[in-house]
Amino acid sequence: MSEYVFPKPGVTLSAESCPQLRGGDAPSPGGAACTAPQAESAFVAVAVDTSAPHSGAPRARSIEPRILAAWREWLAALATDAEAAIAAAHVYGELEPESRDAWLEALAEDGPKLAVPMVAIYAPLLSVESDPARRTRIEQAMGEDAFRGTRRVVRALRGIAADAARIVALVTPLYLSFVQVLSCRFHPDHGFVWVRHDPILRELEAPVDGALVEDVLLEATPLKPVVEELAHAILAQRRRGDELPSSLCMFADLFDAHLDAD
Numbered sequence: 001m002s003e004y005v006f007p008k009p010g011v012t013l014s015a016e017s018c019p020q021l022r023g024g025d026a027p028s029p030g031g032a033a034c035t036a037p038q039a040e041s042a043f044v045a046v047a048v049d050t051s052a053p054h055s056g057a058p059r060a061r062s063i064e065p066r067i068l069a070a071w072r073e074w075l076a077a078l079a080t081d082a083e084a085a086i087a088a089a090h091v092y093g094e095l096e097p098e099s100r101d102a103w104l105e106a107l108a109e110d111g112p113k114l115a116v117p118m119v120a121i122y123a124p125l126l127s128v129e130s131d132p133a134r135r136t137r138i139e140q141a142m143g144e145d146a147f148r149g150t151r152r153v154v155r156a157l158r159g160i161a162a163d164a165a166r167i168v169a170l171v172t173p174l175y176l177s178f179v180q181v182l183s184c185r186f187h188p189d190h191g192f193v194w195v196r197h198d199p200i201l202r203e204l205e206a207p208v209d210g211a212l213v214e215d216v217l218l219e220a221t222p223l224k225p226v227v228e229e230l231a232h233a234i235l236a237q238r239r240r241g242d243e244l245p246s247s248l249c250m251f252a253d254l255f256d257a258h259l260d261a262d
Contacts, residue, residue, distance in 0.1 A: 072113065075110060076116050078116070078121050079120035082200045085120075085123075085178065085200045086124070088121075089125065089199070090128075092124070092128060093128035097131070101134070104138070107122065107141070120175075122142045155170070155171040156171075156226040156227075157208075157219065157221060164187065166229055166233075167185045167218065168184055169181055169211075169213075170182045170183075170254075171207065172251075173203075178201065178202060178203065180198060180199050181198040181201055181207065183197075184196065186230070189233075192244075192245070223254075234248065
C-alpha cells in the first residue's frame, strides 16, 4: 500500500485508523503465506546460486527438498493471498536484472508443477517490471487467456463530508479474485487532502457500498461524475503548484480525456 498525505491540515488514512475502508464488516487479511524477507531468502536459495546471488548463475542442481517445497508452497499461495502477491512484487522489484532473469527461469521450471493459474505467479512481477523483453517473456508465460473472464470495469464509491470534501474509492479488477483500489479525500476546487493506493487486494477486502470512511458513508456511484470531479481536483492541485501523488498516474487513462477537455 502506498500513501500520500499533502502538507496541510488533513487526516492520514491507514488500515489501523480506518478499517472501514476494507468494507465495513469484511474480515481483515489473514497472515501472509510468506513475508518479503522470507520470499527473498527462498528465492536466493532456490532460484540462484547462493554463492553468487546477483550473478545470474544457473539454478543449483541439488536443492534441499524442504526449501524447494516451501518455495513452491509460497508460489501457490500467490493465487489467493494478496499479502504474498505484494511481497513477490516488492522482492522482484528490488532485484538486479540478472536475478530477475533467474527468478523467471525458476518460475519456468516450477510453475507448470503447481496447480494454480500461471497468471497468479507472474502478474505480481508484471506490475513492477519495466524492461520490454522481460515484460514480453512474462506475458507469454501467463498465456493469452490470463485475463479472460475478468470484467475490467472500474467500480466507483463516493461520499460527501460536512465540509463538502469528497471521499472516493475506485476499485479496478486485476486478475483472478484480486483488485486494486485508489482512495482519496479531495475538494474539486482545491485539490487533494490524502491519497492511498492499494495495488493488490482480494476483492472481498475492497470497499463496498455502505462503507464508512472518516464517518462519511460511501455509496456506489456512476464512474463518469466521479472522474470529472477528480479531474477538476487534479487541475486545482496543479494550479496551486503542488505535486500530484504518483499513485494517480496508475489511473491516468481515466483522467486524460477530462483534463484535455478542460
